[in-house]
Amino acid sequence: MTEEPARIGGALSRLSRSANVKPRTRPRAFVSEMPRWMTSRGSDSRAKCDRESFGQELSQMTLFQDATVSSNAKHAAAAVAPLQVRGRFFTAMVLQMAGSADDAFYAALESKLAQAPHFFTNAPFVLDLEKASGIRLGGDFVNLVRELRWRKITLVGVQNGTIEQNRGALSAGLLTLQGGRDQSNETGNGSAVTGSAAQAESEPQTSRALLITEPVRSGQQIFAEDGDLIVLASVSSGAELIARGNIHIYGRMRGRALAGVNGDKRARIFCQALDAELIAIAGLYKISDEFPPEARKQRVQVLLKNEELCIEPLK
């Protein structure tokens, strides 16, 4: 045997109910069964989908829903839809078979499964027929599905088959899928994907904090829209610092500082010399008259504790 008869690669075929599967050809039973595999897999949070959430989540695919379910909705007097249909991505394993489903294939498969006995349990598998010339007829597929299920592998569809193979697979209750993308490609050299992948990689490099090195003058307003605000110089009276996240001031702080302006109650203000006119976190504020006298011109942090603004010395 020159060729490995079976290969379970890291290849993932993405099953999308909206994109890859035509609603007209999809059996209803399949729709209701789909979440069950994924709940049993349990590892991918995106794939977790029980019947309840399946029913609740209908926002995204309204168009799709109209196309397939509107006839039912008419019967159900349109008040409460009896079912909802949404698009969702699932990860599937692709089984590449060479030749036919002979003993060598099953032996190789079993040795593979022995390495990770429970890893593939109830995982959806797609059979790649590109090199599997020995499996053609409906009966071949029925046998294969039974043999695989006995080994706790659930075959849900085929891809890259000939017309004859596809017909056989359909008669055995399997889907014929097109496309699918290897997982390795996603982080590799796929041009459309590398853009977003590169972006995701470069994001940690550019800090979301806003750094100010010059003095903030009276009448100036600095707004850190994305996160923390760090000021290395002094902040004059009449100047205003606003941040969604924390505010750090290393110079003299005489102006106003408003941290967590989007309601982030965990935001804090750090001052090397507190002489501020006003400080606020998530909308709760204190003016300088209300600061404890011992905190004046000291190194402090300001934080929310039980809905109360606290000024604590920095040790």
Add this chain to the structure above:
Amino acid sequence: MAKIIVITSGKGGVGKTTTTAALGAGLAMRGKKTVVIDFDVGLRNLDMIMGCERRVVFDFINVIQGDARLNQALIKDRRLENLSILPTSQTRDKDALTHQGVEKVLEELRNDFDYVICDSPAGIERGAHLAMYYADEAVVVTNPEVSSVRDSDRVLGLLSSKTRRAEKGEDAVKAHLLLTRYDPARVAKGDMMKVEDVLEILSIPLLGIIPESPTVLKASNLGSPVVFDEQSNAGRAYGDSVSRLMGEQIEMRALGPDRRGLFQRLRWRTA
């Protein structure tokens, strides 16, 4: 190519026009071709402080609007040949100033002079904005009291954001602090802010400290820039400031009251 220096403060009455006259005259005395421009349209003062109010025929606004050539509006000082004055209109208002007009006049002056000193009006509106917009350096005139310091701080913010240099991303406008009407006796009593306190808030280099002195008012009324009076503390302090503006390193003079009697001076020493 001339250096364009704006004399600004935000607050009114702190001594911008007096400073413009003194620094302009001081630079001319040191051989620099200098022109002082009055940007306070409608409240024309600089020509009076410079003692040339009777010689004004055409003004800055006439030049901007094309009614007169720049040479017709420039007044040559009778005492210093290097000094010229570009007075402003008393009958118009700040809306008569335009970006293009101001730029054209300043570019023309830039070629003929070493220093162009712009006397900014008080406030932060159009007149003050245009006075500082094309500046290379700024002298921020501040009195040692809180409202003046805060206004100066505001102006420093505008200098770092609302000037041509800031908008083009060039080097920032170099700002100097000139502390005027400084009274050491009142500072000692705690009535007036200390130099260190002002510097700590504004955090820009100190160009000079001009002591409170009756000679300043007298000089203004006579139309003779105070820097001509080299006997007075204020005149000497302005002279030192001019030298520092030209890049010389000069120590700050010890500040004392101006020309008091022997008895008062003795009393000052013990205080």
